[in-house]
């Protein structure tokens with residue numbers, strides 16, 4: 001639905017949102033009216049270069065033609081069934097994903113936080129049933145972000161963040177250790193630990209990739225102690241980091257991995273993939289969802305994942321991402337430009353504020369996000385070219401220059 005079809009103005013839309021919606025978001029002063037590829041457009045057809053992509057969602061580009069067609073065809077064929085009958089999109093997607101990322105089994109959810117709930121539940125049930133009632137503890141990283149439902153929120157190692165404050169006690173059974181500190185993770189594990197859960201690239205924590213030593217060390221430690229390695233690839237998964245899944249960059253495999261965002265090509269879908277052995281913890285009736293595995297979302301995801309693989313978007317992310325980070329590193333007031341593939345963060349030297357940079361870029365028609373006051377994050381569609389990067393870097397440079405005057 002476009003604004004021109006409604007007879008309303010942008011002001012009317014903003015008034016309705018103010019009046020009727022519960023607002024927890026700091027919005028851009030911008031109506032996302034329509035979108036294509038690496039651009040979003042307002043109601044006047046003004047293009048905005050989209051370097052946040054729905055926060056790492058629109059990996060195959062906004063309104064990707066193959067995804068749009070898959071959605072249209074599936075919506076006209078079979079919309080929702082619950083999980084009683086078999087459906088074609090679920091089955092085809094399951095095979096595609098498991099084979100592509102080297103995992104045995106998949107369980108569909110609707111979002112990242114739900115995928116993490118499933119991952120936590122599966123690990124706990126596996127531990128309790130295999131080892132005993134106390135074996136359900138999970139160690140996660142400080143500054144992590146795993147979502148906003150109770151299990152995922154409790155796994156999130158940010159007690160001072162608005163996402164945890166005021167909600168009463170967190171779910172019991174989690175402890176936290178500093179990211180990229182292997183010895184601290186080892187020390188945080190007890191005889192009751194069943195899982196270690198981390199993001200291979202901490203996103204909300206400020207775009208920090210795990211070191212090879214850390215992730216490989218966790219894998220070896222987990223193997224030694226019979227602990228499950230649980231990877232949250234909700235943001236890092238599906239091509240963003242230069243590999244289909246970030247763990248592939250490290251030459252390791254998790255016991256369970258959660259995913260969402262990019263896998264749906266813009267439609268809401270999440271999932272966990274697990275090894276055969278661990279997946280047996282989920283038995284008949286032990287877990288479920290009304291919408292998880294929705295035929296339209298699975299059809300969209302099949303189209304998106306196929307695009308990511310067939311067009312080698314991880315390869316593009318690796319190449320263009322390296323160029324992007326290189327160019328960003330040359331800008332003034334940049335303390336560090338870092339990331340993995342097209343999962344990119346810039347930390348400033350404290351003399352300019354990241355939120356001001358975000359607003360300045362918005363004024364110049366580049367969409368990015370800020371994490372706190374020091375870091376801007378860019379997770380553009382994986383189809384971007386070096387020319388798109390040049391445009392974005394020029395805007396960021398101009399913004400920095402005007403802020404440092």
Ligand SMILES: Cc1ncc(COP(=O)(O)O)c(C=O)c1O
Nearest residue numbers: 111112113145146147203234235
């Ligand atoms: C690493 C990670 N895990 C989980 C989530 C939660 O995903 P969702 O917003 O789809 O629930 C996010 C969202 O940003 C994320 O980045």
